[in-house]
Every structure is written in structure tokens, then in C-alpha cells.
Ligand SMILES: O=c1ccn([C@H]2C[C@H](O)[C@@H](COP(=O)(O)OP(=O)(O)OP(=O)(O)O)O2)c(=O)[nH]1
């Protein structure tokens with residue numbers, strides 16, 4: 022289910038051997054921001070994530086992120102709320118020139134073992150535009166009302 026149009030950017034992908042038979046990453050509702058990614062762990066070998074432990078979970082796909090975009094790997098709130106499962110490096114950054122398998126770095130912040138089985142929707146991937154700036158070193162920055170105030174300077 023999705024709301025793309027013919028002018029939407031195209032996401033090319035290659036399915037790896039471990040992704041055989043897995044559903045493609047998919048938007049679950051018409052207005053979903055992220056495509057859910059599935060665990061490409063072996064059917065016969067589900068992964069057990071003990072409390073406090075982390076693991077890189079394969080997705081079974083290589084993506085060709087269009088130039089000018091990145092992919093952000095974000096946790097699913099349901100897994101976070103129910104099981105304490107989140108992405109350790111959230112949001113994970115997939116560079117547009119990355120040509121390896123996308124993997125999801127999960128951590129179990131819950132109190133129970135968490136079993137990751139093949140095809141489980143473990144995270145979501147948001148494709149977002151990014152800008153690369155030209156870096157320029159200068160001697161003075163412009164004055165602003167905020168100045169160097171931060172970290173709660175405007176009150177609660
Ligand atoms: O959750 C993630 C984060 C990253 N990557 C891949 C794609 C990304 O393009 C590459 C590098 O990620 P990042 O720049 O976050 O890691 P780094 O520690 O800076 O590694 P590198 O030196 O390779 O850039 O690793 C993933 O598959 N999943």
C-alpha cells in the first residue's frame with residue numbers, strides 16, 4: 022500500500038540470497054513515512070536477543086538510494102513499547118553510495134529475551150532528502166537574539 026506517483030523517486034534494490042522469499046520493504050499504509058524492513062535471519066535459526074544485548078540483523082537487500090537522498094533506519098514503536106527493542110544507532114544512516122546489505126542494529130532494553138524470526142518486521146526505513154553543504158571557515162558569525170544560549174536557556 023502506498024501513495025507514490027510516477028514522479029516519486031525510484032528505489033532500486035537487489036535481493037540477496039538470504040532475502041530469498043522475503044516480502045519487499047513496504048509501506049504498510051497509504052501515508053506511512055517508513056517502509057518496514059524484515060529480518061533475513063535463517064528460518065531454522067531465529068536470533069535470540071537477551072536483555073542488554075545488541076545484534077546486527079540482516080535485511081536481505083542492497084539498495085540504490087537515489088542521489089540527494091538518504092535512508093534512515095528507525096525503530097518501530099510497537100517493538101519498543103511492548104518489548105524494549107530499539108535501534109541502538111537510531112536513526113541509522115544509509116548513505117546513497119552504500120552498496121552493501123542494509124543491516125539493522127537492534128538492542129534489547131527490555132527484561133525478557135526477544136526472539137527475532139525470519140520475516141519479522143524489525144525496523145522501518147525512511148527515505149529523506151539530504152543536502153551536502155560547501156564548508157567555509159570564517160572569522161565571525163552573525164549576531165542573533167539567541168546567541169550562544171541553549172540547553173534550556175529559554176526556560177521550561
Ligand atoms: O543502521 C545502519 C547504519 C549504517 N549501515 C550501513 C550503511 C551506511 O552507509 C554505512 C555506514 O554507516 P555510518 O556512516 O553510520 O557508519 P560509520 O561508523 O561512519 O562507518 P563508515 O566509516 O563506513 O561510514 O553502514 C547500515 O546498514 N545500517
Ligand SMILES: [Mg+2]
Nearest residue numbers: 114115116119
Ligand atoms: Mg560514516
